[in-house]
Amino acid sequence: xxxxxxxxxxxxxxxxxxxxILILSFGQSPGAVYRLLLEGTxxxxxxxxxxxxxxxxxxxTGLAVSLGLRAGLFNIGAEGQLAFGGFxxxxxxxxxxxxxPALLAVPLCIAGAALxxxxxxxxxxxxxxxxxxxxxxxxxxLNFIVLAFLNWIVATKLHVAELLxxxxxxxxxxxxxxxxxPGFHGSxxxxxxxxxxxxxLFVGWYLFRTREGYELRAVGLQPxxxxxxxxxxxxxxxxxxxxxxxxxxxxxxxxxxxxxxxYEEGFAAGAGYLGIAVALVxxxxxxxxxxxxxxxxxxxxGGLAVNAxxxxxxxxxxxxxxxxxxxxxxxxxxRLLRVSRKPA
Amino acid sequence: MSGPAAQAPPPAIRAQNIRKAFGPVVANARASxxxxxxxxxxxxxxxxAGKSTLMRMLAGIFPPDAGQVEVRGRDVTGWSTRDAIAAGxxxxxxxxxxxxxxxxxENLILGQELTRGIRLDRKxxxxxxxxxxxxxxxxVEPTRLVADxxxxxxxxxxxxxxxxxxxxxxxxxxxxxxxxxxxxxxxWRVLRKLKSDGGTVVLITHKLDEVMEISDTVTVMRAGETxxxxxxxxxxxxxxxxxxxxxxxxLAADRVALGAPGAVAVPPTSDLRPQTSSATALQVxxxxxxxxxxxxxxxxxxxxxHAGEILGIAGVEGNGQAELIxxxxxxxxxxxxxxxxxxxxxxSHTVRERADRGLSHIPExxxxxxxxxxxxxxxNLILGQxxxxxxxxxxxxxxIDANASTQIKGYDIRPPNxxxxxxxxxxxxxxKIVIAREMAxxxxxxxxxxxxxxxxxxxIEFIHAELLRAREAGKAVLLVSADLxxxxxxxxxxxxxxxxxxxxxxxxxxxxxxxxxxxxxGATKGDAA
Numbered sequence: 056x057x058x059x060x061x062x063x064x065x066x067x068x069x070x071x072x073x074x075x076i077l078i079l080s081f082g083q084s085p086g087a088v089y090r091l092l093l094e095g096t097x098x099x100x101x102x103x104x105x106x107x108x109x110x111x112x113x114x115x116t117g118l119a120v121s122l123g124l125r126a127g128l129f130n131i132g133a134e135g136q137l138a139f140g141g142f143x144x145x146x147x148x149x150x151x152x153x154x155x156p157a158l159l160a161v162p163l164c165i166a167g168a169a170l171x172x173x174x175x176x177x178x179x180x181x182x183x184x185x186x187x188x189x190x191x192x193x194x195x196x197l198n199f200i201v202l203a204f205l206n207w208i209v210a211t212k213l214h215v216a217e218l219l220x221x222x223x224x225x226x227x228x229x230x231x232x233x234x235x236x237p238g239f240h241g242s243x244x245x246x247x248x249x250x251x252x253x254x255x256l257f258v259g260w261y262l263f264r265t266r267e268g269y270e271l272r273a274v275g276l277q278p279x280x281x282x283x284x285x286x287x288x289x290x291x292x293x294x295x296x297x298x299x300x301x302x303x304x305x306x307x308x309x310x311x312x313x314x315x316x317x318y319e320e321g322f323a324a325g326a327g328y329l330g331i332a333v334a335l336v337x338x339x340x341x342x343x344x345x346x347x348x349x350x351x352x353x354x355x356x357g358g359l360a361v362n363a364x365x366x367x368x369x370x371x372x373x374x375x376x377x378x379x380x381x382x383x384x385x386x387x388x389x390r391l392l393r394v395s396r397k398p399a
Numbered sequence: 400m401s402g403p404a405a406q407a408p409p410p411a412i413r414a415q416n417i418r419k420a421f422g423p424v425v426a427n428a429r430a431s432x433x434x435x436x437x438x439x440x441x442x443x444x445x446x447x448a449g450k451s452t453l454m455r456m457l458a459g460i461f462p463p464d465a466g467q468v469e470v471r472g473r474d475v476t477g478w479s480t481r482d483a484i485a486a487g488x489x490x491x492x493x494x495x496x497x498x499x500x501x502x503x504x505e506n507l508i509l510g511q512e513l514t515r516g517i518r519l520d521r522k523x524x525x526x527x528x529x530x531x532x533x534x535x536x537x538x539v540e541p542t543r544l545v546a547d548x549x550x551x552x553x554x555x556x557x558x559x560x561x562x563x564x565x566x567x568x569x570x571x572x573x574x575x576x577x578x579x580x581x582x583x584x585x586x587w588r589v590l591r592k593l594k595s596d597g598g599t600v601v602l603i604t605h606k607l608d609e610v611m612e613i614s615d616t617v618t619v620m621r622a623g624e625t626x627x628x629x630x631x632x633x634x635x636x637x638x639x640x641x642x643x644x645x646x647x648x649x650l651a652a653d654r655v656a657l658g659a660p661g662a663v664a665v666p667p668t669s670d671l672r673p674q675t676s677s678a679t680a681l682q683v684x685x686x687x688x689x690x691x692x693x694x695x696x697x698x699x700x701x702x703x704x705h706a707g708e709i710l711g712i713a714g715v716e717g718n719g720q721a722e723l724i725x726x727x728x729x730x731x732x733x734x735x736x737x738x739x740x741x742x743x744x745x746x747s748h749t750v751r752e753r754a755d756r757g758l759s760h761i762p763e764x765x766x767x768x769x770x771x772x773x774x775x776x777x778x779n780l781i782l783g784q785x786x787x788x789x790x791x792x793x794x795x796x797x798x799i800d801a802n803a804s805t806q807i808k809g810y811d812i813r814p815p816n817x818x819x820x821x822x823x824x825x826x827x828x829x830x831k832i833v834i835a836r837e838m839a840x841x842x843x844x845x846x847x848x849x850x851x852x853x854x855x856x857x858x859i860e861f862i863h864a865e866l867l868r869a870r871e872a873g874k875a876v877l878l879v880s881a882d883l884x885x886x887x888x889x890x891x892x893x894x895x896x897x898x899x900x901x902x903x904x905x906x907x908x909x910x911x912x913x914x915x916x917x918x919x920x921g922a923t924k925g926d927a928a
Contacts, residue, residue: 266789277770282730283750
């Protein structure tokens with residue numbers, strides 16, 4: 056475990072050093088900017104609430120991507136699955152009569168989100184399992200199709216006049232954390248964060264404790280050996296991509312049920328793609344994914360906090376540096392680097 | 400080399416007090432090696448004795464933790480592979496390091512491409528392959544893709560690659576493990592030629608008859624340490640085997656492994672006589688199997704294997720044996736023909752359905768199929784039996800761990816730590832995981848493909864004993880081996896495969912290495928197709 060963490064920590068340190076240089080180039084003191092960043096995020100309840108909120112969506116998409124990677128599949132479709140999951144949750148919430156008890160409505164909306172994501176995921180899943188079609192290409196293409204479809208249906212059938220979002224859902228709203236801890240007042244953090252933690256625990260249990268997880272990881276590591284071990288590789292591919300889609304779809308509940316109580320065009324805003332970075336930085340481990348989601352959420356929220364002294368794009372650059380540095384510490388990339396290394 | 404005339408030239412390689420650990424696993428401790436220029440030097444030892452690790456340090460793949468390496472009197476401790484190649488030290492690995500999507504010629508020149516301007520000079524590369532091949536006897540068609548080569552051919556390319564780089568100190572990690580007897584004889588000719596041209600060869604091997612036949616000097620390693628260095632003239636197979644394992648060894652086929660080369664023609668001893676049971680456990684009829692290369696890689700094969708019998712299929716690799724085994728195991732679709740397991744006709748049965756009906760399978764390539772290298776020993780010991788080791792879809796950890804500790808003890812898998820990844824183990828210990836697992840499940844038919852490839856005498860002894868034990872227990876064993884000696888030592892009936900067909904099936908008593916040789920090379924065509 057220690058050996059697995061060390062490269063990531065070194066990568067993060069390198070990212071921090073490059074961040075220092077960037078900050079210095081703006082004529083600011085790195086210490087002061089980092090302090091500002093931390094104060095604006097972990098330093099007060101509102102900032103921390105925003106970090107939690109952003110991390111929640113990223114945790115779902117990160118888990119989705121990492122589950123695919125464990126099976127040797129690169130699901131780039133989390134963006135579309137996330138959007139469609141959110142939309143499905145909103146449709147269920149609109150379909151339910153107002154006054155449906157939360158105990159019934161919330162699980163139904165959540166199930167709707169999971170099913171919506173799974174439905175989108177089932178397209179690359181069946182094409183991969185049946186024909187061996189590259190899931191990378193199918194999921195990228197499908198993102199455009201799904202987002203365009205949602206755009207069309209919201210714009211023509213389901214929108215509130217003058218706005219690009221659906222009406223408020225009748226049932227299924229999830230309370231904000233502020234309703235229990237007043238300090239979070241104003242932040243979007245809501246109880247879906249618990250669902251994200253539960254999802255991470257589930258993914259960890261599924262991958263490492265179940266027979267299917269054993270088979271799924273085997274397929275990801277050595278498909279030929281898995282096949283020899285009686286694993287039907289196509290079926291595992293199918294399940295992994297569907298489950299990955301469901302996880303990404305669940306991410307939509309954070310915005311739709313927990314924050315706005317409606318589906319809005321473009322709410323995913325790249326969180327699906329950032330899920331790839333979250334999975335990489337989290338080393339495809341559910342706990343790692345939770346930490347990585349917090350890290351990227353902190354950077355994203357921190358960008359707003361330091362905007363007064365340095366451009367907030369600087370934090371976006373820093374995010375990119377983190378991704379590159381950590382990607383370079385992934386074993387496959389390391390092996391490439393080692394070839395040209397000379398002994399001392 | 401020029402320079403002040405020394406009384407004796409410095410040794411080609413001298414390694415002293417080498418230590419190397421990988422995490423908790425100590426691969427070498429107090430390992431040493433002294434190779435005289437212009438000799439063939441054998442390095443022998445059990446699996447996990449640290450032979451390959453020591454060789455890799457000599458070739459500059461990784462540095463030792465402690466100790467000193469000298470090449471021709473120069474301290475080169477911790478040098479790089481590039482330095483090693485520049486100094487004429489080249490290594491051929493047990494597991495090939497070729498690019499499958501490139502041709503033979505392209506692989507050969509990889510890293511030092513012959514160019515004309517910025518264009519790759521393919522023609523020159525191909526000519527180089529041909530001329531090197533003609534010079535050394537390592538003939539391979541330069542324009543073929545490496546993916547299409549048999550293992551034996553791929554190895555020829557590996558050796559050519561090292562020679563092409565100008566190596567005159569050649570380190571070979573178990574080179575004969577994948578060769579047929581005629582190929583081995585050719586290979587010895589190549590080595591003797593290299594030696595007479597002033598080259599030095601360090602040869603890792605498990606086969607003591609090879610040590611006796613080809614080497615001038617032997618270094619014996621045990622548990623990471625060098626335990627002895629003797630002149631081959633002064634050694635006997637028995638004395639070397641004893642040094643290797645630290646005890647007397649009794650091989651199931653010991654007259655073969657320890658005896659003189661001619662001894663293989665001796666008929667089997669009484670305990671190897673076929674069992675009386677004659678129930679057909681595996682029946683194959685007119686089987687045709689396609690590969691990516693050929694539509695009829697297996698070209699109409701028929702045979703029976705009876706309960707309590709070992710049917711050995713000999714033949715040079717790449718004659719359809721691998722595809723035959725895969726088709727029986729359900730890993731490759733048959734184009735036509737039938738396979739029956741006892742009374743069950745296997746049609747579209749999955750791998751698991753076949754396993755549940757009594758098929759056990761030791762696959763040819765443990766790194767690709769037999770093991771998940773990143774998985775722990777414990778997890779590898781249940782591969783293919785994950786349903787038996789789970790309850791309602793959840794892995795039964797307690798049962799898995801109990802199984803692991805039993806198997807590790809029973810099969811002496813080293814190091815005895817169930818949580819180590821299979822990758823950390825030596826080839827022989829990896830193979831023990833596969834054997835332990837496949838023997839533990841209930842089965843009536845055992846497919847054993849190259850079961851002793853790349854494992855040492857101690858492990859060969861064990862694996863052979865296991866195969867014979869399965870036979871005694873009334874199982875039907877289909878043994879495929881490129882090692883004719885092994886087939887002759889174990890099989891009740893011997894078949895030869897050539898060009899996708901079974902060209903000969905005879906009772907063991909009627910088979911001899913001399914008699915089978917022509918069939919294996921296609922010189923004599925059988926009618927028993």
